Amino acid sequence: MAMVTTIWAALLALLLAAPLPALADDLADFADAVERAELQYRIALRTLESSGREQTAAEVRLFREALQEAVAQLDKRPLPKPEGGESDESYAATMMQIDMAVIGALIVIDIGSREAARAALTPIGERLAKLRERVEKR
16 A cells, blocks of 8 residues: 555656646747747848848738747746746737837838838847847746
């Protein structure tokens, strides 16, 4: 009987320890999604410089989709909160600000001014880089 109790206690300990790596995986998944969004952002900037309005808008829409995949990672499961660190809400707020800026950039791209589109996209890249840095610090 003592052997069965010991086995059950060991299994319970394993089950309780299991979620910890899953939380680390969630953070890694979110970081990967942010990195993919940043890559798509760079592609959109390159397209802005080398292609027309329609192709640029298509790449910015793909960037927005990649950004929404990062948001979906936040929605899947809350990220582990470090002591004194930021909550998921601050990440979600940052993601929403970036998304709103992307919508504004798409409007500017549709108007047709390459310089204005560049000016609209540049701060988005800066915010995205800061977001990636915040995630990497966690």
